[in-house]
Amino acid sequence: MPTITLNRKVFERIVGKKLSDNKLKDRISMLGTDLEELGKEEIIVEVFPNRPDLLSEQGFSRAFSTFIGAKRGLSKFNVYDSKQKVIIDKNLKDVRPYTACAIARNLKLDDEKIREIIQVQEKLHITYGRNRKKVAIGIYPLEKIKLPITFKAEDPKQIVFQPLEWKKEINALEILEKHPIGQKYGHLLDAKTKFPVFRDANGKVLSVPPIINSHDVGKITEKTKEVFIECSGFDFDVLHKALNMIVTTLHDMGARIESMTLDYPDKKRITPILEPRKIRVDLNYVNKYLGTDIDEKGLKKYLEMMGFGYENKQALIPSYRADVLHQIDLVEDVAIAYGYENFEEVIPNVATIGQQDGFESFKTKISEMIAGLGFLETSTYLVTNKEHQTKLMNLKYETIELANSLSEEYDSLRFWMIPILLDVLASNKHQEYPQNLYEAGWVFTKDNKQETGILEQNRLGVVLCGPAVDYTKIRQVIDLILNYLEIKYTVESIEHDSFIKGRVARVKVNEKGVAYIGEISPRVLENFCLEMPVAALELNLSEIYKTLSK
Amino acid sequence: MQNLISSLHPLERKVVPILKDRILFADLVKKSNMKEVEVMRAIQWLSNKKVLSIKEDIQDLVDLDKNGALYALKGLPEKRFLKVLIDESLTMEELMAKTKFSKDEVNVCIGALKSKAAIDVKKAKEIIFSITKQGKNLLKKDTPEEKFLKKDFPVDVQTLGPEEKLALNNLLKRKEILKKIVTKKKTINLTKLGKDLIKEDISKTDVADRLTPEMLKEGSWKKKDFRAYDVSINVPKIYGGRRHFVNKAVDYMKRIWLDMGFTEMTGTIVQTGFWNLDTLFVPQDHPARAMQDTFYIKEPKHGKLPKWFERVKKVHENGGDTGSDGWGGKWSKEEASENMLRTHTTGVSAMFLDKIRNGEYNLPAKFFSVNKVFRNEAPDWKHLFEFNQVEGIVVDPDANLKHLKGYLKEFFGKMGFTDVRMRPAHFPYTEPSVEVDVYNPKKKQWIELGGAGIFRPEVTKTLIGKEVPVLAWGLGMERIIVDYFGFKDLRDLYNNRLDLLRNMKEWMK
Incomplete structure (x- = not known):
């Protein structure tokens, strides 16, 4: 989860109240954020991904101050008209069609504030911006730009400029090839014949979003007093919210925020608009979900604690909040303000009858039956190794492989249980013999008839390992199980390369194969580095259960 | 007596x-x-x-070694060397031919015999060896070393006299005649x-x-x-057949939910993203969907979607009929049909909400499952890529957040924890969302055990067909079991060491 680093002094100044360490710890965690570190200089807070607006010192402090009651309700943001426009070309349609822009003046920047602005920009890129795919943000010193600005798509070879952290001018294709930032984000422009570019009135390149800014006009310094801000991407509402998160942060740093006219091919839009939007809140709805008895006055109080406004049965949602999709989102904020710690536990008087799953209950019975024979139940992973399932078992078979396993050892789903049990035997060679083990587990095979194309069945594996095991001993086990279940069966000799020839059989119920039994081939034992004979059975419990249910 | x-x-x-x-x-x-x-x-x-x-x-013993056993039978090589010289003087080559000794052995004999003045060496055209009078005397009786070799082996060193000890030391210097045993x-x-x-x-x-x-x-x-027994004496251990301790704990947890009137849910382990994520309103560009967290299936890569998948598409794109704004953007059917190992059992809960819509269950309904879930992580002492989740849902038109805390408190009470705490959290499919902590009275600390909440209307209205509050939780189970058995490493739960399985204390809840 993303974190935000707060300068404790700045934080306390904005909040307007000093809290003890214990109180801070408690309140930060009850606001729905996690305290990572509480130092004298710095506080590090983990923020859930639904609240990107908390990813700046100003944003977090704003939310915290209303939550602890130091301030109340909506914050006020004035926006002035800059009377400037940004021209958006229609050829961006399939490239990166939208932008939302603003101007901020009267910035009094210092090291600390520049660090803060870069932090907001980076955190938003990673989280809300989905690594610049959904939102890319650029901030430029206005002094170096001649307005109006144009946003259009161009042949990348024609976009020539000096990018940040690079010594000379190169074209946009070369940036993707050579520049480390270009290499990192280049995939976002893959397969595009034209690249998006911001240019000023003199044709000077500001940036190629979402990749990189120009060295010349794309970097703010302590001398910068005014900035142009743009967010580019594919969903105008998303961009507008991201822009609002940034400009409200700058506003709280003391900047004057000015709107711009966005000259789109189809219509003109104006950003930023920092007016709150309205959602109807139904008091009954809130109380129903929370089990509370909150009145309208309480509702207003709780909403205001969370930075919302409330009037005429409507909640006013700040322009930077991206997480309110439905009235239910306000219910949660009311619960947070009410205090999760203040909900008492209630067991309702609802009569329902418990019911265990039929197969699960059958599986438990089988397991207890086998334990009664003196065998040990194992519990293994069903993600396993392909080679162990096939090659080491002297078999050729296609397992269902995982596309992206982090570990080579675990690359497939198992399709039978015996190899897994042989692995367990192999890791217990120094333990006392005989070692008689069993496990009922899920195995996976391809099957078009299933929704996923994969059939999941439960199989019982049993291995007997010791100096005196043989076919008879394992045959006795299957005989016992099927007799207890009153299932008639036949046994036929088969060939199976995992077993000794002539000592392996298929067990059939109603002419359908349900189990293999036999003595494991010495070649297989050698593959698993086992020095004791093994007799094994593999019984399809899913099939047996089906037979019993008929 | x-x-x-x-x-x-x-x-x-x-x-x-x-x-x-x-x-x-x-x-x-x-x-x-x-x-x-x-x-x-x-x-x-x-x-x-x-x-x-x-x-x-x-006790220090000496026993005959390889050569010693031979010499005890045939006599020492220097004696055999002397014997062939008794009748004639011989050259080196002749000596080697008659004794069948190697050159090394011949040299050892020459050295030993010369020091005792038992042979004479003359240099003419060739070197010629002959026996001396001293040598002839030597042949008449056994040397102390020969006597020693005729003893009854193994011999206790402490029982030897001074002369024998000297002989022993001489023999020990020579190659593979005697070996020491302690x-x-x-x-x-x-x-x-x-x-x-x-x-x-x-x-x-x-x-x-x-x-x-x-x-x-x-x-x-x-x-x-x-005969009276010594009844206090220790006896050899025996081992019985046993179910795996994790399964016993799982059975116990299932029992708790059954006792509380919950019905057990089961569902597939491989699921399409549709069931595992999309029906739960997890946006398609959510980080949890990224490759590193989820195991995807190579082949078959895609599964089928139910006929009514458009309902889910709509709720993602614009909220559908749920009163929500939705996530915006385009929802991809292709992405929803990707097969994966379920990352939680909440997809199984989604399948059961759909069964309610189909009339298979009446409201109020309560469901649970305790089953395997998967995260694509490298395993270490506090992470497993495969573990159990305790899942529960309560579908009840009158359910609320206080009931959620009630059910959880009841469950954890039966697990031996005295108190349950809720903290705000975030999951895409619940609102309000809750982090669940329980108080461990023995360790005197709060432990984080999972997430819970009330399903969003985007989930319930789309799956059930009407907005009904659904209390939901997904709790970690391994941590409780590890604490109970006193392990430090989560991997110990599934390493299947037989001595552990045989000797482990019983799950006594």
Whole structure:
């Protein structure tokens, strides 16, 4: 989860109240954020991904101050008209069609504030911006730009400029090839014949979003007093919210925020608009979900604690909040303000009858039956190794492989249980013999008839390992199980390369194969580095259960 | 004394008559005509009964080695060397031919014999060896070394005289004639009680060792006394068959939910993203969907979607009929159909909400499952890529957040935790979302055990067909089990070490 680093002094100044360490710890965690570190200089807070607006010192402090009651309700943001426009070309349609822009003046920047602005920009890129795919943000010193600005798509070879952290001018294709930032984000422009570019009135390149800014006009310094801000991407509402998160942060740093006219091919839009939007809140709805008895006055109080406004049965949602999709989102904020710690536990008087799953209950019975024979139940992973399932078992078979396993050892789903049990035997060679083990587990095979194309069945594996095991001993086990279940069966000799020839059989119920039994081939034992004979059975419990249910 | 005699085991009875005040264990074994282990067990038991004491000393022995065994039969090589010279003087080549010695062996013999002035070496055209008078005398009797080799091996070094020790040292210098063995020597000393015991005629007392079927049939047990056992003695371990301890814990947790009127849910382990994520309103560009967290299936890469998938598409794109704005953007059917190992069992809950829509269950309904879930992580002491999740949903038109805390408190109470705490959290499919902590009274600390909340209307209205509050939780189980059994490493739960499975304490809840 993303974190935000707060300068404790700045934080306390904005909040307007000093809290003890214990109180801070408690309140930060009850606001729905996690305290990572509480130092004298710095506080590090983990923020859930639904609240990107908390990813700046100003944003977090704003939310915290209303939550602890130091301030109340909506914050006020004035926006002035800059009377400037940004021209958006229609050829961006399939490239990166939208932008939302603003101007901020009267910035009094210092090291600390520049660090803060870069932090907001980076955190938003990673989280809300989905690594610049959904939102890319650029901030430029206005002094170096001649307005109006144009946003259009161009042949990348024609976009020539000096990018940040690079010594000379190169074209946009070369940036993707050579520049480390270009290499990192280049995939976002893959397969595009034209690249998006911001240019000023003199044709000077500001940036190629979402990749990189120009060295010349794309970097703010302590001398910068005014900035142009743009967010580019594919969903105008998303961009507008991201822009609002940034400009409200700058506003709280003391900047004057000015709107711009966005000259789109189809219509003109104006950003930023920092007016709150309205959602109807139904008091009954809130109380129903929370089990509370909150009145309208309480509702207003709780909403205001969370930075919302409330009037005429409507909640006013700040322009930077991206997480309110439905009235239910306000219910949660009311619960947070009410205090999760203040909900008492209630067991309702609802009569329902418990019911265990039929197969699960059958599986438990089988397991207890086998334990009664003196065998040990194992519990293994069903993600396993392909080679162990096939090659080491002297078999050729296609397992269902995982596309992206982090570990080579675990690359497939198992399709039978015996190899897994042989692995367990192999890791217990120094333990006392005989070692008689069993496990009922899920195995996976391809099957078009299933929704996923994969059939999941439960199989019982049993291995007997010791100096005196043989076919008879394992045959006795299957005989016992099927007799207890009153299932008639036949046994036929088969060939199976995992077993000794002539000592392996298929067990059939109603002419359908349900189990293999036999003595494991010495070649297989050698593959698993086992020095004791093994007799094994593999019984399809899913099939047996089906037979019993008929 | 009579009690002592009646408690003697048959093995002890065989040993007692041949005991002396002081006897070596090895001698006792020879005298007894019994197996060494049997004698050992008998004297161990007798020692427990304070009849005797056993003293162990380190004993240095020497035994014949490879060459030594040969020389003991055929004589030392220098003697054989001298013998071939008795009739004639010989050259080096002739010597080697007659003795069949290697050149090295010949050289060793020459050195040894020259030092004893037993041979004469002349240099003419070739070197010629002949025997001296001294040499002839030497042949008449055994050297101390030869005498030594004729001893009864193995030989206890401590029993040797000074001359023998010298011979031993000479032989040890030579190659593979003797080898040293260090063993423990056990000496048995009788106690006062023991000395009294061997004076008794123990053969007279007729004690039965075992009650046999014959005795019962014939009634002969009536005339017999039974040997008294040392009941406090340790016995060899036995191991029974056993279910795996994690499964026992799982069964217990299932029992709790069943007792609380919950119905068990099951569903597939491989699921499409549709069930695992999309029905739960997890946006398609959510980081949890990224490759690193989820195991995807290589082939078949895609599964099928139910006919009504458009409902889910709409709710993602614009909220559909749920009153929500939705996530915006385009929802991809292709992405939703990707097969994956379920990352939680909440997809199974989604399948059961759909069953409610189909009329398979009536409201209010309560469901649970305790089952495997998967995260694509490298396993370490606090992470597993495959673990169990305790899942529960309550579908009840009157359910609320206080009930959620009630159900959780009840469950954890039965698991031995006294208190439950809720903290705000975030999951895409619940609102309000809750982090669940429980208080461990033994460790005096709060432990994070999972997430919970009330399903969003985007989830419930789309799946059930109407907005009904659905309380939901997905709790970690491994941490509780690890704490219970006192492990530090989560991987110990599934390493299947047989000594652990055999000896582990029982799940006593």
